[in-house]
Amino acid sequence: MTATIDPGRLLGNLDTLAGYTSTPGSGVTRLAWSEPWRAAVACLERWGAAAGAAVVMDAVGNVIAELPGADMAAPALVTGSHLDTVPSGGRLDGSYGVVAAWEVLAALQDAGMQLRHPVRAAAFVNEEGIVLPPFTGSRAVAGLIDDEELAALAPVLEQAGLPSMPASIQGWDRVAATVELHIEQGPVLDAESIPIGVVTAVTGQQRGTVVITGRTNHAGTTPMAMRRDALVPAAELVMEVEKLAGPGGCEVATVGRLVLDPGAPNVVPGRVEMSFDLRSVDDRLVLGALAKLRLAAADIARARGVEIAVVAQPATPAVVMDSFVRNTIEAAASAHGLSTRPIPSGAGHDCAIMSALGPVGMIFVPSMEGVSHHESEATPDDALVKGAALLLDTLVALDAADHG
Ligand SMILES: [Zn+2]
Numbered sequence: 217m218t219a220t221i222d223p224g225r226l227l228g229n230l231d232t233l234a235g236y237t238s239t240p241g242s243g244v245t246r247l248a249w250s251e252p253w254r255a256a257v258a259c260l261e262r263w264g265a266a267a268g269a270a271v272v273m274d275a276v277g278n279v280i281a282e283l284p285g286a287d288m289a290a291p292a293l294v295t296g297s298h299l300d301t302v303p304s305g306g307r308l309d310g311s312y313g314v315v316a317a318w319e320v321l322a323a324l325q326d327a328g329m330q331l332r333h334p335v336r337a338a339a340f341v342n343e344e345g346i347v348l349p350p351f352t353g354s355r356a357v358a359g360l361i362d363d364e365e366l367a368a369l370a371p372v373l374e375q376a377g378l379p380s381m382p383a384s385i386q387g388w389d390r391v392a393a394t395v396e397l398h399i400e401q402g403p404v405l406d407a408e409s410i411p412i413g414v415v416t417a418v419t420g421q422q423r424g425t426v427v428i429t430g431r432t433n434h435a436g437t438t439p440m441a442m443r444r445d446a447l448v449p450a451a452e453l454v455m456e457v458e459k460l461a462g463p464g465g466c467e468v469a470t471v472g473r474l475v476l477d478p479g480a481p482n483v484v485p486g487r488v489e490m491s492f493d494l495r496s497v498d499d500r501l502v503l504g505a506l507a508k509l510r511l512a513a514a515d516i517a518r519a520r521g522v523e524i525a526v527v528a529q530p531a532t533p534a535v536v537m538d539s540f541v542r543n544t545i546e547a548a549a550s551a552h553g554l555s556t557r558p559i560p561s562g563a564g565h566d567c568a569i570m571s572a573l574g575p576v577g578m579i580f581v582p583s584m585e586g587v588s589h590h591e592s593e594a595t596p597d598d599a600l601v602k603g604a605a606l607l608l609d610t611l612v613a614l615d616a617a618d619h620g
Contacts (some may be wrong), residue, residue: 219323222323229319230312230600231375233256233307234311243302243307245305247347248300249277249375257277264321264337272548276373276385277353279339281318281339283333286509295611297314300315306590308595312600319604335611340352348566351569356385358486363384373397391570391573393576396566397579397603399584401589404581411555413556414558414580415578417534419561420497422492424527425491426491428446428522429487430445430484430486430487431525445486453524456516457469460508469492469505473492495562544577552606577610583595
Protein backbone atom coordinates (compact mmCIF):
# COMPACT_ATOMS: atom_id res chain seq x y z
CA MET A 217 0.00 0.00 0.00
CA THR A 218 1.31 3.47 -0.83
CA ALA A 219 1.13 6.07 1.87
CA THR A 220 -1.00 9.12 1.11
CA ILE A 221 -1.67 12.10 3.26
CA ASP A 222 -5.15 12.88 4.59
CA PRO A 223 -6.06 16.43 3.44
CA GLY A 224 -8.81 16.82 6.06
CA ARG A 225 -6.49 15.86 8.91
CA LEU A 226 -3.67 18.08 7.62
CA LEU A 227 -5.85 21.19 7.27
CA GLY A 228 -7.75 20.44 10.50
CA ASN A 229 -4.50 20.11 12.46
CA LEU A 230 -3.27 23.42 10.99
CA ASP A 231 -6.48 25.06 12.25
CA THR A 232 -5.99 23.49 15.66
CA LEU A 233 -2.40 24.77 15.97
CA ALA A 234 -3.50 28.27 14.89
CA GLY A 235 -5.77 28.29 17.95
CA TYR A 236 -2.75 28.17 20.28
CA THR A 237 -2.02 31.88 20.41
CA SER A 238 -1.77 34.55 23.08
CA THR A 239 -3.38 37.12 20.74
CA PRO A 240 -6.67 35.59 19.56
CA GLY A 241 -8.17 37.71 16.79
CA SER A 242 -4.92 39.34 15.75
CA GLY A 243 -2.68 36.72 14.25
CA VAL A 244 -0.83 33.87 15.92
CA THR A 245 1.49 34.75 18.78
CA ARG A 246 3.16 31.62 20.07
CA LEU A 247 6.53 32.64 21.42
CA ALA A 248 8.97 29.89 22.29
CA TRP A 249 8.44 28.37 25.77
CA SER A 250 5.23 30.39 26.34
CA GLU A 251 1.84 29.11 27.59
CA PRO A 252 0.35 28.66 24.07
CA TRP A 253 3.58 26.99 22.95
CA ARG A 254 3.20 24.46 25.83
CA ALA A 255 -0.36 23.75 24.74
CA ALA A 256 0.79 23.19 21.15
CA VAL A 257 3.52 20.84 22.40
CA ALA A 258 0.89 18.73 24.20
CA CYS A 259 -1.07 18.58 20.98
CA LEU A 260 1.96 17.31 19.02
CA GLU A 261 2.52 14.69 21.73
CA ARG A 262 -1.04 13.40 21.21
CA TRP A 263 -0.82 13.41 17.41
CA GLY A 264 2.55 11.64 17.48
CA ALA A 265 1.28 8.95 19.83
CA ALA A 266 -1.79 8.46 17.60
CA ALA A 267 0.57 7.89 14.67
CA GLY A 268 2.37 5.19 16.64
CA ALA A 269 5.51 7.28 17.06
CA ALA A 270 7.72 7.62 20.11
CA VAL A 271 7.44 11.29 21.16
CA VAL A 272 9.90 13.14 23.38
CA MET A 273 10.65 16.73 24.28
CA ASP A 274 14.39 17.31 24.55
CA ALA A 275 16.29 19.48 27.03
CA VAL A 276 15.76 22.77 25.16
CA GLY A 277 12.13 22.15 24.13
CA ASN A 278 12.31 20.53 20.70
CA VAL A 279 9.46 18.05 20.18
CA ILE A 280 10.56 14.93 18.36
CA ALA A 281 8.32 12.13 17.12
CA GLU A 282 9.98 9.13 15.53
CA LEU A 283 8.88 5.96 13.74
CA PRO A 284 11.50 3.20 13.84
CA GLY A 285 13.17 2.10 10.61
CA ALA A 286 13.38 -1.49 9.38
CA ASP A 287 17.17 -1.18 9.40
CA MET A 288 18.26 -0.62 13.01
CA ALA A 289 21.58 0.80 11.89
CA ALA A 290 20.22 3.32 9.34
CA PRO A 291 20.42 7.03 10.19
CA ALA A 292 17.16 8.97 10.47
CA LEU A 293 15.33 10.81 7.71
CA VAL A 294 14.29 14.09 9.30
CA THR A 295 11.49 16.50 8.48
CA GLY A 296 9.98 19.37 10.40
CA SER A 297 10.06 23.08 11.04
CA HIS A 298 9.47 25.44 13.96
CA LEU A 299 6.56 25.69 16.39
CA ASP A 300 7.17 29.29 17.53
CA THR A 301 5.95 32.42 15.73
CA VAL A 302 6.74 36.12 15.65
CA PRO A 303 4.29 38.36 17.59
CA SER A 304 0.96 38.49 15.70
CA GLY A 305 2.43 36.34 12.95
CA GLY A 306 0.70 34.09 10.45
CA ARG A 307 -0.79 30.62 10.93
CA LEU A 308 1.53 28.87 8.43
CA ASP A 309 5.08 30.06 9.06
CA GLY A 310 6.72 27.08 10.79
CA SER A 311 3.40 25.45 11.73
CA TYR A 312 2.85 24.17 8.19
CA GLY A 313 6.15 22.26 8.12
CA VAL A 314 5.48 20.87 11.60
CA VAL A 315 1.92 19.73 10.87
CA ALA A 316 3.05 18.22 7.54
CA ALA A 317 5.89 16.33 9.29
CA TRP A 318 3.42 14.84 11.77
CA GLU A 319 1.09 14.07 8.84
CA VAL A 320 3.90 12.11 7.16
CA LEU A 321 4.12 9.89 10.25
CA ALA A 322 0.35 9.43 10.36
CA ALA A 323 0.21 8.59 6.63
CA LEU A 324 2.94 5.96 6.99
CA GLN A 325 1.11 4.48 9.97
CA ASP A 326 -2.24 4.50 8.10
CA ALA A 327 -0.64 2.60 5.22
CA GLY A 328 1.11 0.16 7.56
CA MET A 329 4.33 1.15 5.83
CA GLN A 330 7.71 0.98 7.50
CA LEU A 331 10.63 2.72 5.80
CA ARG A 332 14.18 1.40 5.99
CA HIS A 333 15.36 4.56 7.78
CA PRO A 334 13.74 5.82 10.98
CA VAL A 335 11.49 8.81 10.15
CA ARG A 336 11.92 11.66 12.62
CA ALA A 337 9.48 14.59 12.76
CA ALA A 338 10.82 17.64 14.60
CA ALA A 339 9.19 20.81 15.91
CA PHE A 340 12.18 23.03 16.57
CA VAL A 341 12.04 25.62 19.33
CA ASN A 342 12.76 29.36 19.08
CA GLU A 343 13.56 29.58 15.38
CA GLU A 344 12.33 33.15 15.19
CA GLY A 345 14.65 34.43 17.89
CA ILE A 346 12.10 36.63 19.63
CA VAL A 347 12.88 35.32 23.12
CA LEU A 348 16.58 34.49 22.78
CA PRO A 349 18.93 34.45 19.75
CA PRO A 350 17.32 32.44 16.89
CA PHE A 351 17.50 28.74 15.94
CA THR A 352 17.92 27.50 19.52
CA GLY A 353 16.30 24.14 18.73
CA SER A 354 18.09 23.27 15.52
CA ARG A 355 21.41 24.57 16.86
CA ALA A 356 20.97 22.37 19.94
CA VAL A 357 20.50 19.19 17.90
CA ALA A 358 23.39 20.21 15.62
CA GLY A 359 25.63 20.58 18.69
CA LEU A 360 26.06 24.32 18.18
CA ILE A 361 25.09 25.66 21.63
CA ASP A 362 28.01 26.73 23.80
CA ASP A 363 28.22 26.92 27.60
CA GLU A 364 27.55 30.65 27.67
CA GLU A 365 24.30 30.24 25.76
CA LEU A 366 23.37 27.26 27.90
CA ALA A 367 23.66 29.49 30.97
CA ALA A 368 21.38 32.10 29.36
CA LEU A 369 18.86 29.39 28.46
CA ALA A 370 18.59 27.84 31.91
CA PRO A 371 16.35 30.49 33.58
CA VAL A 372 14.08 30.70 30.51
CA LEU A 373 13.56 26.93 30.47
CA GLU A 374 13.04 26.84 34.22
CA GLN A 375 10.37 29.53 33.98
CA ALA A 376 8.65 27.51 31.24
CA GLY A 377 8.54 24.54 33.61
CA LEU A 378 10.86 22.37 31.52
CA PRO A 379 12.95 19.73 33.28
CA SER A 380 16.22 21.18 34.60
CA MET A 381 18.98 21.73 32.10
CA PRO A 382 21.68 19.14 31.68
CA ALA A 383 25.27 20.31 32.07
CA SER A 384 25.76 19.94 28.34
CA ILE A 385 23.55 19.35 25.35
CA GLN A 386 23.83 16.12 23.44
CA GLY A 387 23.47 16.80 19.72
CA TRP A 388 22.06 14.26 17.27
CA ASP A 389 24.09 11.73 15.34
CA ARG A 390 24.47 12.24 11.60
CA VAL A 391 21.14 12.03 9.75
CA ALA A 392 20.39 10.54 6.30
CA ALA A 393 18.78 13.80 5.11
CA THR A 394 16.60 16.65 6.35
CA VAL A 395 13.73 18.00 4.25
CA GLU A 396 11.84 21.08 5.43
CA LEU A 397 8.51 22.17 3.99
CA HIS A 398 7.73 25.87 4.39
CA ILE A 399 5.73 28.69 2.85
CA GLU A 400 7.82 30.87 0.55
CA GLN A 401 7.27 34.09 2.58
CA GLY A 402 7.91 36.00 -0.65
CA PRO A 403 5.88 36.81 -3.79
CA VAL A 404 7.67 34.85 -6.54
CA LEU A 405 5.73 31.54 -6.70
CA ASP A 406 2.35 33.27 -6.36
CA ALA A 407 3.21 35.84 -9.04
CA GLU A 408 4.38 33.14 -11.46
CA SER A 409 1.56 30.67 -10.54
CA ILE A 410 4.08 27.91 -9.83
CA PRO A 411 2.94 25.51 -7.06
CA ILE A 412 6.36 24.34 -5.84
CA GLY A 413 9.67 26.08 -5.22
CA VAL A 414 12.73 23.87 -4.85
CA VAL A 415 15.12 25.86 -2.69
CA THR A 416 18.63 26.23 -4.09
CA ALA A 417 20.24 27.75 -1.01
CA VAL A 418 19.49 29.72 2.10
CA THR A 419 21.16 33.03 1.40
CA GLY A 420 24.21 34.22 3.26
CA GLN A 421 23.85 37.44 5.14
CA GLN A 422 26.08 40.35 6.00
CA ARG A 423 24.70 42.95 8.36
CA GLY A 424 26.37 45.97 9.82
CA THR A 425 26.20 49.64 10.69
CA VAL A 426 27.60 52.73 9.02
CA VAL A 427 28.31 55.70 11.29
CA ILE A 428 28.57 59.09 9.58
CA THR A 429 30.00 61.86 11.70
CA GLY A 430 29.76 65.51 10.62
CA ARG A 431 29.04 68.56 12.78
CA THR A 432 25.78 69.52 14.48
CA ASN A 433 24.86 73.16 13.95
CA HIS A 434 22.05 75.72 13.63
CA ALA A 435 19.89 75.13 10.55
CA GLY A 436 19.23 78.85 10.12
CA THR A 437 22.66 80.40 10.66
CA THR A 438 25.06 77.85 9.13
CA PRO A 439 25.62 78.66 5.43
CA MET A 440 25.29 75.70 3.08
CA ALA A 441 28.95 75.84 2.04
CA MET A 442 30.12 75.72 5.66
CA ARG A 443 28.12 72.70 6.81
CA ARG A 444 29.22 69.18 7.60
CA ASP A 445 25.75 67.66 7.42
CA ALA A 446 25.86 63.92 8.22
CA LEU A 447 22.49 63.08 6.63
CA VAL A 448 23.15 64.14 3.03
CA PRO A 449 26.12 61.75 2.63
CA ALA A 450 24.00 59.10 4.36
CA ALA A 451 21.35 59.63 1.67
CA GLU A 452 24.00 59.18 -1.03
CA LEU A 453 25.16 56.01 0.67
CA VAL A 454 21.59 54.64 0.81
CA MET A 455 21.51 54.97 -2.99
CA GLU A 456 24.87 53.16 -3.21
CA VAL A 457 23.55 50.28 -1.07
CA GLU A 458 20.60 49.86 -3.45
CA LYS A 459 23.10 49.55 -6.34
CA LEU A 460 24.93 46.70 -4.57
CA ALA A 461 22.06 44.37 -5.54
CA GLY A 462 21.72 43.23 -9.12
CA PRO A 463 23.67 41.35 -11.79
CA GLY A 464 27.15 40.54 -10.49
CA GLY A 465 26.20 41.90 -7.07
CA CYS A 466 24.26 40.44 -4.18
CA GLU A 467 20.64 39.29 -4.38
CA VAL A 468 19.14 41.98 -2.14
CA ALA A 469 20.59 44.98 -0.30
CA THR A 470 18.67 46.96 2.29
CA VAL A 471 19.00 49.97 4.57
CA GLY A 472 16.28 49.36 7.13
CA ARG A 473 17.19 51.82 9.83
CA LEU A 474 18.50 55.40 10.02
CA VAL A 475 19.06 57.14 13.33
CA LEU A 476 19.64 60.89 13.21
CA ASP A 477 21.36 62.84 15.92
CA PRO A 478 20.00 65.10 17.24
CA GLY A 479 16.98 64.63 14.95
CA ALA A 480 15.40 68.10 15.21
CA PRO A 481 13.85 70.10 12.33
CA ASN A 482 15.99 73.16 12.95
CA VAL A 483 19.32 71.43 13.48
CA VAL A 484 21.86 70.24 10.88
CA PRO A 485 22.30 66.54 11.74
CA GLY A 486 25.81 65.91 13.10
CA ARG A 487 25.68 62.15 13.29
CA VAL A 488 23.78 59.43 11.46
CA GLU A 489 23.75 55.72 12.13
CA MET A 490 22.62 53.58 9.24
CA SER A 491 22.05 49.81 9.10
CA PHE A 492 22.80 47.63 6.10
CA ASP A 493 21.78 44.08 5.22
CA LEU A 494 23.32 42.32 2.19
CA ARG A 495 22.23 38.82 1.07
CA SER A 496 23.17 36.34 -1.62
CA VAL A 497 23.38 32.59 -2.17
CA ASP A 498 27.02 33.24 -3.15
CA ASP A 499 29.18 34.34 -0.21
CA ARG A 500 31.78 35.84 -2.56
CA LEU A 501 29.18 38.25 -3.94
CA VAL A 502 28.28 39.36 -0.43
CA LEU A 503 31.96 39.96 0.33
CA GLY A 504 32.34 41.87 -2.94
CA ALA A 505 29.32 44.03 -2.10
CA LEU A 506 30.75 44.84 1.32
CA ALA A 507 34.04 45.88 -0.29
CA LYS A 508 32.16 48.16 -2.72
CA LEU A 509 30.23 49.66 0.16
CA ARG A 510 33.50 50.51 1.94
CA LEU A 511 34.91 52.15 -1.22
CA ALA A 512 31.73 54.18 -1.79
CA ALA A 513 31.79 55.26 1.87
CA ALA A 514 35.40 56.42 1.57
CA ASP A 515 34.63 58.41 -1.63
CA ILE A 516 31.57 60.06 -0.12
CA ALA A 517 33.45 60.87 3.11
CA ARG A 518 36.19 62.66 1.11
CA ALA A 519 33.76 64.55 -1.08
CA ARG A 520 31.55 65.64 1.81
CA GLY A 521 34.16 66.32 4.48
CA VAL A 522 32.63 63.91 7.01
CA GLU A 523 33.91 60.77 8.70
CA ILE A 524 32.33 57.48 7.74
CA ALA A 525 32.98 54.22 9.59
CA VAL A 526 31.62 50.94 8.19
CA VAL A 527 31.26 48.35 10.93
CA ALA A 528 30.42 44.86 9.63
CA GLN A 529 29.00 42.13 11.90
CA PRO A 530 30.26 38.56 11.49
CA ALA A 531 28.79 37.24 8.23
CA THR A 532 26.37 34.29 8.13
CA PRO A 533 27.46 32.06 5.25
CA ALA A 534 25.03 30.78 2.60
CA VAL A 535 23.92 27.15 2.90
CA VAL A 536 23.56 25.34 -0.41
CA MET A 537 20.87 22.64 -0.59
CA ASP A 538 22.05 19.13 -1.45
CA SER A 539 21.76 18.44 -5.20
CA PHE A 540 20.61 14.83 -4.70
CA VAL A 541 17.81 15.94 -2.37
CA ARG A 542 16.86 18.72 -4.82
CA ASN A 543 16.69 16.26 -7.71
CA THR A 544 14.58 13.89 -5.62
CA ILE A 545 12.10 16.68 -4.82
CA GLU A 546 11.93 17.66 -8.50
CA ALA A 547 11.36 14.06 -9.65
CA ALA A 548 8.62 13.53 -7.04
CA ALA A 549 6.96 16.82 -8.08
CA SER A 550 7.00 15.85 -11.72
CA ALA A 551 5.42 12.47 -10.86
CA HIS A 552 2.58 14.53 -9.28
CA GLY A 553 2.37 16.71 -12.40
CA LEU A 554 3.49 19.71 -10.36
CA SER A 555 5.65 22.36 -12.02
CA THR A 556 8.60 23.59 -9.98
CA ARG A 557 11.11 26.40 -10.06
CA PRO A 558 14.46 26.73 -8.33
CA ILE A 559 14.34 29.52 -5.76
CA PRO A 560 16.78 30.94 -3.21
CA SER A 561 15.53 31.50 0.33
CA GLY A 562 16.19 35.03 1.52
CA ALA A 563 15.05 34.07 5.03
CA GLY A 564 16.96 31.79 7.40
CA HIS A 565 15.56 28.33 8.21
CA ASP A 566 16.24 25.45 10.62
CA CYS A 567 17.25 23.20 7.73
CA ALA A 568 20.23 25.47 7.01
CA ILE A 569 21.46 24.68 10.53
CA MET A 570 20.66 20.99 9.99
CA SER A 571 23.19 20.92 7.12
CA ALA A 572 25.76 20.36 9.88
CA LEU A 573 24.31 16.85 10.32
CA GLY A 574 23.74 15.73 6.72
CA PRO A 575 22.30 16.67 3.34
CA VAL A 576 19.38 19.13 3.39
CA GLY A 577 16.60 20.13 1.03
CA MET A 578 13.70 22.50 1.22
CA ILE A 579 10.27 22.72 -0.45
CA PHE A 580 8.38 26.04 -0.75
CA VAL A 581 4.67 26.50 -1.46
CA PRO A 582 3.31 29.90 -2.57
CA SER A 583 2.52 32.68 -0.10
CA MET A 584 -0.42 34.69 -1.44
CA GLU A 585 0.90 38.10 -2.44
CA GLY A 586 4.11 37.20 -0.67
CA VAL A 587 2.77 38.19 2.77
CA SER A 588 4.39 36.62 5.83
CA HIS A 589 5.11 37.45 9.48
CA HIS A 590 1.60 38.95 9.44
CA GLU A 591 -1.86 37.66 10.26
CA SER A 592 -2.94 37.89 6.60
CA GLU A 593 -0.33 35.28 5.60
CA ALA A 594 -2.16 32.68 3.47
CA THR A 595 -1.72 29.79 1.03
CA PRO A 596 -4.66 28.07 -0.73
CA ASP A 597 -5.66 24.77 0.96
CA ASP A 598 -5.10 22.91 -2.25
CA ALA A 599 -1.48 24.15 -2.44
CA LEU A 600 -0.89 23.17 1.21
CA VAL A 601 -2.13 19.65 0.49
CA LYS A 602 0.08 19.32 -2.61
CA GLY A 603 3.14 20.46 -0.69
CA ALA A 604 2.58 17.93 2.09
CA ALA A 605 1.99 15.11 -0.43
CA LEU A 606 5.25 16.06 -2.14
CA LEU A 607 7.08 16.03 1.20
CA LEU A 608 5.85 12.48 1.89
CA ASP A 609 6.82 11.23 -1.57
CA THR A 610 10.22 12.90 -1.34
CA LEU A 611 10.99 11.16 1.97
CA VAL A 612 9.82 7.79 0.62
CA ALA A 613 12.01 8.28 -2.48
CA LEU A 614 15.02 9.28 -0.36
CA ASP A 615 14.49 6.18 1.76
CA ALA A 616 14.48 3.96 -1.32
CA ALA A 617 17.50 5.73 -2.84
CA ASP A 618 19.52 4.82 0.24
CA HIS A 619 21.00 8.30 0.33
CA GLY A 620 23.45 8.90 3.17
ZN1 LIG B 1 9.54 29.99 9.41
